[in-house]
Amino acid sequence: xxxxxxxxxxxxxxxxxxxxxxxxxxxxxxxxxxxxxxxxxxxxxxxxxxxxxxxxxxxxxxxxxxxxxxxxxxxxxxxxxxxxxxxxxxxxxxxxxxxxxxxxxxxxxxxxxxxxxxxxxxxxxxxxxxxxxxxxxxxxxxxxxxxxxxxxxxxxxxxxxxxxxxxxxxxxxxxxxxxxxxxxxxxxxxxxxxxxxxxxxxxxxxxxxxxxxxxxxxxxxxxxxxxxxxxxxxxxxxxxxxxxxxxxxxxxxxxxxxxxxxxxxxxxxxxxxxxxxxxxxxxxxxxxxxxxxxxxxxxxxxxxxxxxxxx
Amino acid sequence: xxxxxxxxxxxxxxxxxxxxxxxxxxxxxxxxxxxxxxxxxxxxxxxxxxxxxxxxxxxxxxxxxxxxxxxxxxxxxxxxxxxxxxxxxxxxxxxxxxxxxxxxxxxxxxxxxxxxxxxxxxxxxxxxxxxxxxxxxxxxxxxxxxxxxxxxxxxxxxxxxxxxxxxxxxxxxxxxxxxxxxxxxxxxxxxxxxxxxxxxxxxxxxxxxxxxxxxxxxxxxxxxxxxxxxxxxxxxxxxxxxxxxxxxxxxxxxxxxxxxxxxxxxxxxxxxxxxxxxxxxxxxxxxxxxxxxxxxxxxxxxxxxxxxxxx
Numbered sequence: 001x002x003x004x005x006x007x008x009x010x011x012x013x014x015x016x017x018x019x020x021x022x023x024x025x026x027x028x029x030x031x032x033x034x035x036x037x038x039x040x041x042x043x044x045x046x047x048x049x050x051x052x053x054x055x056x057x058x059x060x061x062x063x064x065x066x067x068x069x070x071x072x073x074x075x076x077x078x079x080x081x082x083x084x085x086x087x088x089x090x091x092x093x094x095x096x097x098x099x100x101x102x103x104x105x106x107x108x109x110x111x112x113x114x115x116x117x118x119x120x121x122x123x124x125x126x127x128x129x130x131x132x133x134x135x136x137x138x139x140x141x142x143x144x145x146x147x148x149x150x151x152x153x154x155x156x157x158x159x160x161x162x163x164x165x166x167x168x169x170x171x172x173x174x175x176x177x178x179x180x181x182x183x184x185x186x187x188x189x190x191x192x193x194x195x196x197x198x199x200x201x202x203x204x205x206x207x208x209x210x211x212x213x214x215x216x217x218x219x220x221x222x223x224x225x226x227x228x229x230x231x232x233x234x235x236x237x238x239x240x241x242x243x244x245x246x247x248x249x250x251x252x253x254x255x256x257x258x259x260x261x262x263x264x265x266x267x268x269x270x271x272x273x274x275x276x277x278x279x280x281x282x283x284x285x286x287x288x289x290x291x292x293x294x295x296x297x298x299x300x301x302x303x304x305x306x307x308x309x310x311x
Numbered sequence: 312x313x314x315x316x317x318x319x320x321x322x323x324x325x326x327x328x329x330x331x332x333x334x335x336x337x338x339x340x341x342x343x344x345x346x347x348x349x350x351x352x353x354x355x356x357x358x359x360x361x362x363x364x365x366x367x368x369x370x371x372x373x374x375x376x377x378x379x380x381x382x383x384x385x386x387x388x389x390x391x392x393x394x395x396x397x398x399x400x401x402x403x404x405x406x407x408x409x410x411x412x413x414x415x416x417x418x419x420x421x422x423x424x425x426x427x428x429x430x431x432x433x434x435x436x437x438x439x440x441x442x443x444x445x446x447x448x449x450x451x452x453x454x455x456x457x458x459x460x461x462x463x464x465x466x467x468x469x470x471x472x473x474x475x476x477x478x479x480x481x482x483x484x485x486x487x488x489x490x491x492x493x494x495x496x497x498x499x500x501x502x503x504x505x506x507x508x509x510x511x512x513x514x515x516x517x518x519x520x521x522x523x524x525x526x527x528x529x530x531x532x533x534x535x536x537x538x539x540x541x542x543x544x545x546x547x548x549x550x551x552x553x554x555x556x557x558x559x560x561x562x563x564x565x566x567x568x569x570x571x572x573x574x575x576x577x578x579x580x581x582x583x584x585x586x587x588x589x590x591x592x593x594x595x596x597x598x599x600x601x602x603x604x605x606x607x608x609x610x611x612x613x614x615x616x617x618x619x620x621x622x
Contacts, residue, residue, distance in 0.1 A: 038620045065621070088495060184399060187538045208519040211536065220533040220610045225522065227498045249618060259613040286620040293617060299531045300611040302570040306604060307560060309349045309597040310376070 002067075003248045004114055004141075005032050006046040006133050007123020007237070008103065009053055009071075013083040014276060016090070018230050024277035025057055027080065028123035028147070031234035033066045034281045035241025035268035036121075038289065040248040041065030044114040046133065048106045050077040060282075069111040074102045090232045090273075091206040110136040119248040120144040121240060122167070127152055127159035134166055143253050145169040146198075147240050150176050165197040168253070171240055173204045186211065187218075200258060202243075204236055212262050214255050221262045222299050224270040224292070231276045235269040238281060242268030267292045313378075314559045315425055315452075316343045317357040317444050318434020318548070319414065320364055320382075324394040325587060327401070329541050335588035336368055338391065339434035339458070342545035344377045345592045346552025346579035347432075349600065351559040352376030355425040357444065359417045361388040371593075380422040385413045401543045401584075402517040421447040430559040431455040432551055433478070438463055438470035445477055454564050456480040457509075458551050461487050476508040479564070482551055484515045497522065498529075511569060513554075515547055523573050525566050532573045533610050535581040535603070542587045546580040549592060553579030578603045 007028030014021045029047045036043055043066045049058075051073065062068055083097035106129060115138040122130045124147050134144070146167040152160045153176065164170060164180075170193065174186060180196075181189035186203055190213035193201050201213040207229065212219040243265035250257055270292060271280045318339030325332045340358045347354055354377045360369075362384065373379055394408035417440060426449040433441045435458050445455070457478040463471045464487065475481060475491075481504065485497060491507075492500035497514055501524035504512050512524040518540065523530040554576035561568055581603060582591045 038622070039618060041621050185536075185538055185540075187536045205519065208516065209531075209533070218536055218610055219613065220520075220536075221613075222520070222531040222533065225496075225498045225529055225531075227496055229496070246618070250616070256614060260616050263613055263615075284620075286622075289620055290617045293615060297613075297615050299529055300613070302530065302532075302574055302608075302611070303567060304574075304604060304608050305561070305571050306601045307350055307557070309595075309600055310352050311349070311597075 001248065001251070002042040002044050002114075002117045003036060003040055003119045003121060003244055004044040004046065004117035004133075005029055005036070005121040005123060005244070006108065006129070007032060007125060008080045009047045009049050009057075010080040010082060012081075012233055012277070013097070014231055014233055015085040016231055017086070017088055018228065019276070021231065021276040025054075026082065026233060026277060028125075028237045030061070030278060031237035031272065031281070032121055032123055032241035032244070033061055034064065034278055035238040035272070036245030036248075037064035037066065038268075038284060039242070039245035039264065043067065044070055044117055046070035046108050046110065046114070048072040048074065048102045048108070050079040050102045051075050053079045070108065070114055072106070072108070074105070077102045084233065086232065090229050093232075108133060115139070118142045119244055121244045122146045122163070123237060123240070124149050127156050127163045130163045131159065134163070142251070143168050143247060145171065145240060145244055147171045147236065150179055153179050161196065167198055169200040169202060170198040171202040171204060171236070173206070177201070177203050202262065204239065206232065206235070210239070210262055210266060212258060214258065217255060219259045219262065221266045221296070224266065224295060224299065226270060226274055229273045232273050234278070235272050238272035239265035239269040242266075263293060263296050266296060312559065312562070313353040313355050313425075313428045314347060314351055314430045314432060314555055315355040315357065315428035315444075316340055316347070316432040316434060316555070317419065317440070318343060318436060319391045320358045320360050320368070321391040321393060323544055323588065324408070325542055325544055326396040327542055328397070328399055329539065330587070332542065332587040337393065337544060337588060339436075339548045341372070341589060342548035342583065342592070343432055343434055343552035343555070344372055345375065345589055346549040346583070347556030347559075348375035348377060349579075349595060350553070350556035350575065354378065355381055355428050357381035357419050357421065357425070359383040359385065359413045359419070361390040361413045362386050364390045381419065381425055383417070383419070385416070388413045395544065397543065401540050404543070419444060426450070429453045430555055432555045433457045433474070434548060434551070435460050438467050438474045441474045442470065445474070453562070454479050454558060456482065456551060456555055458482045458547065459487075461490055464490050472507065478509055480511040480513060481509040482513040482515060482547070484517070488512070488514050513573065515550065517543065517546070521550070521573055521577060523569060525569065528566060530570045530573065532577045532607070535577065535606060535610065537581060537585055540584045543584050545589070546583045549583035550576035550580040553577075574604060574607050577607060
């Protein structure tokens, strides 16, 4: 069994009130793979880089159990580059630069060995590429998770709706859920989005946590209050990676297990934001991870006490 | 044993994207008393009204177990009036009108029977009045909860700090916690505010829930996603009322019980926002309340599964 993940391997330049990071390693697929690799080892990566992307980074991912047959290297070209600026409210950011570079010609062909992957993580990319990946699968996966963003809603809604119709889990933020559904209330938004296809909807609210909607049920994973959020870049991808890594490992896509998966996702995201780039995701210990999962438990657990009312 | 609560009985005019309500019943003490009265009956109210405040409202509160010896009626004067406007993001509002009216001359004298109250709920008012109430108590209360807002931080910080130093629980919103502490990080803000006096800090985040800080421990109560938030006015006061009603009833101020109290507060707030004014707080049944407490449990509960990491 294996996870298949598609997305960018990239460089990011990041400015925050706490400091700057110039041309550091980033990209959805990088964060997803690192976060998933703590919980699952057979990860089929699909991505594209120029000849500027460090071979050491690719080797480091291979050492984490990430298969690189699906990585295209384009000589003489540059890797995808994104520059952004965060303000004091880290829930919002401005994009300063988006250089597609090699991404402009990305047209992935899945290696034979990838085509029967069971857990599919479609990182944020153009819906055309996401559709093409789904079309190349030769067996029906157990679970498809789609991460996307408002850019594709603005520029490619029809294609995006095609992808959404074919996935089991959609992860977007609250404003994107509102845009996609045309509903301000997240409860009403979720009901509409369920009708578009996904049985599970995850609404990510940054520091305010994440909501999981399934049928009429709702689960809420809080954002862990950490002393300092240094850089939120990659938090959503780390979340997705932790989630799919846990689900592939346990091979259980029940609602009950999906809730725990959201906590695993939140755990990986909480580490991600505590430093720039992947710095904090490279050397986590089992003890650190288990302690943080228990922090989420302590954060959420209370004794139910149903008092009689006095009327 | 008794609860003492001080705050306004008032009229509100409210404009939201969902509709308007003109000169409806409002006021911190009204919401606190109604919310608390489902869980506890001996509530000593301290407030002031003009002769425009409906006697039927006072009678309705008395019927809920609220003692009115501490209510001052001023003939020929008007009750406190507030008008506000909410936008689509109900977490923010504009104040359009604040008419102090009788509140300008409010100088409460506690009736003898109030002075040994055990659970004190200081609703949002000028810190001078809050201090005066504390000074009139003849026995040390079991618990003092203070609700306040940025207005007093802007205009009366020294006096406010005096009150804060004397209370056990402070409830404010996230921006107010930042303003009071000078720290953007809520974890760091909480540490500073603990040093100012309160053993417990509740940070209210509206639809994003509420955080309880105590020593190094953090508990998070999610906001219940409801299909439609009609009017958030009074949500914070309903929260405080539910909390102190539950605490007085159980007479247990341990951290574990404080967590459940926060859920009771969130439960009352979730009903409050589903209609204008007190409409939704007047006729709640035990079944409705218990169902909602269980909804909070379902929203928060997950199975912990500590997988071995794969490194």
